[in-house]
Amino acid sequence: MRITDVRPVLLTHPYGGEPGGRRSACFVEVETDAGITGIGETYAGVYVPEIAASIVGLFKPLVVGEDPTGPEAVYRLAYRATSYFGRTGLTVMVLSAIENALWDITGQARAVPVHALLGGAVHDELPVYGSGGPFTLSIPELVDQAAETRRRGLRGFKMRVNFFRYQPEAEAERVAAAREALGSDLALAIDAVQTYNPRPWSVKEAARMLRRLEPFDLAWAEEMLPPFDPEPYAELRRATATPISGGEGLTTAAQFEQWLRAGAFDLAQPDATIVGGIGEARRACEAAARRGIPVAMHVWGSAPTLAANVHLAVATPNCIWVEHPVLGNPLESELFVEPLVIRDGHVQPPTAPGLGIRLTAALRAKYPFVPGSGSVFGV
Numbered sequence: 348m349r350i351t352d353v354r355p356v357l358l359t360h361p362y363g364g365e366p367g368g369r370r371s372a373c374f375v376e377v378e379t380d381a382g383i384t385g386i387g388e389t390y391a392g393v394y395v396p397e398i399a400a401s402i403v404g405l406f407k408p409l410v411v412g413e414d415p416t417g418p419e420a421v422y423r424l425a426y427r428a429t430s431y432f433g434r435t436g437l438t439v440m441v442l443s444a445i446e447n448a449l450w451d452i453t454g455q456a457r458a459v460p461v462h463a464l465l466g467g468a469v470h471d472e473l474p475v476y477g478s479g480g481p482f483t484l485s486i487p488e489l490v491d492q493a494a495e496t497r498r499r500g501l502r503g504f505k506m507r508v509n510f511f512r513y514q515p516e517a518e519a520e521r522v523a524a525a526r527e528a529l530g531s532d533l534a535l536a537i538d539a540v541q542t543y544n545p546r547p548w549s550v551k552e553a554a555r556m557l558r559r560l561e562p563f564d565l566a567w568a569e570e571m572l573p574p575f576d577p578e579p580y581a582e583l584r585r586a587t588a589t590p591i592s593g594g595e596g597l598t599t600a601a602q603f604e605q606w607l608r609a610g611a612f613d614l615a616q617p618d619a620t621i622v623g624g625i626g627e628a629r630r631a632c633e634a635a636a637r638r639g640i641p642v643a644m645h646v647w648g649s650a651p652t653l654a655a656n657v658h659l660a661v662a663t664p665n666c667i668w669v670e671h672p673v674l675g676n677p678l679e680s681e682l683f684v685e686p687l688v689i690r691d692g693h694v695q696p697p698t699a700p701g702l703g704i705r706l707t708a709a710l711r712a713k714y715p716f717v718p719g720s721g722s723v724f725g726v
Contacts, residue, residue: 348456350415352378353407353445355400356706357392357716360649360678363481371720372649372678373399374706375444379415383455386704387447388651390620391440394721402441410445416456418449419626426623439598439623446624447655447702454701461655461702465629465662472693473660476534478647479673480506486524492673493528501671502692503534503566511544513552515559526563534566542596547573554586567592567614567643580611592616595645599623600630607634614667618645619655628659636665643668650682654702657687661696669694681710 354376362370373392377385391399409425422442429438454461462468477496480489489506496504506525508518526535537560541547548556553571560568567590572579574596584591590613597603598621606612615635619628632642642665644656653671660666671689680686684703688695697703 348379348381348383348415350377350411350413350421351380352376353403353410355403356711357396357400358678358711358714359717359720360676360714362676363674369717369720370676370722371396371716373403373441373444374649374651375403375441375448376706377410377415377445377448377452379452381456383452385415385448385451385455385701386651386706387444387451387624387655388620388648389441389444390618390648390652391437393648394723395437396716396721397718398437399441402438403445406442406445415449415452418446418453418624421449422446422624422626435598435602440621443620443622443624443627444651446626447619447651450625450655451701451704458700460697460699461625461658462662462696465625465659468661468696469664470661470666470696472690472695473666473669474502475669475671475689475692475694476503476505476536477501477673478505478670480504480525481674482507482510486521489521490524490528493525496673497529497533500692501533501689503536503668504529505536505538505569505670507540508537509539509541509544509548511546513548513556515556518556519559522560522563522565531564535563536566536569536592538569539571541570541573544573550579550582550586553583557587557589561589565589569593569616570595577606577609577611580606581609584610584613590614592643594631595621597622597631600627600634603631604634607638607640612640615640615642616645617642618647618652619659620648620652621645625655625659628656629663632659632663632665641665641667644670646670647672649676649678650680650704651702653679653687654683654697654704657694657697658702661694678710678714682706
């Protein structure tokens, strides 16, 4: 079997529950001479869909003609071509989609789910947390979202803190409200998204914030510092009892190795649509395991993103959580061949061959791409 075509598919869908709210996605379809088509997604499609599509075109001549049943070998071949212009960052994020599509093809060809290609599921189920709580929510809206997470039976809730301001008392009020709505038995985590802050917090500020939030029993605190240097993360870990997480924006397993070696994380959060694909994400998880660090798969995309990360999660011994956005995305719910099963707040290993995704002509027509629809913040 050989690869015959690689092409981007750009779509735009309603998002966030607000009138006029929308979000775009960049999928990648890989065709073969055996009539099997695989689908992957790159997180870059949320931000720069047109640019992501053009990078798919850059990789196409490198991978056409290759054997799709060797996803990691094809990844290495394509990755070498980026040596002088894209060893990390956007090109790796786009290559993630191609590599994931190859895992999808291989699973379909062998009539097994992708997690079987990774050694099989080592978890019968994994807890799922609802991911939401945008900065713009009022406290009553935040409470409703946390309460809905509980009603759905999910095992935790992650909310965003920081609206480009350092305001410990205001954040404590929001976190307290979310904790009350969630109850004491479910996990509550925060994501400070310092990636976007034009004046990101210092280690001392982040530590002071976490001390103020200690009464609310946080499961972890995510991206409390800008994602450029692991040393401040390690310093923050030493200054607080709250577990520190991060890593969703790291590209390549080698970057994860550097951050883990520096002692940056209590909880690592790779994403198979960012780090380089399922193969690189698996190596990142293994690097964390060697240091006794658990992982929680980052998920903030459509069905191919959720599928890739769930398949890896159930096959990863040190995975303890799976993220599930709560803002609503029709390109998640409408693409699965078989509905993803979440029972009593725990996701079950998928059973459909490959990633279990189907992108029909009807769905393409239903969600046509809107040029210029990239999101600045992605949330």
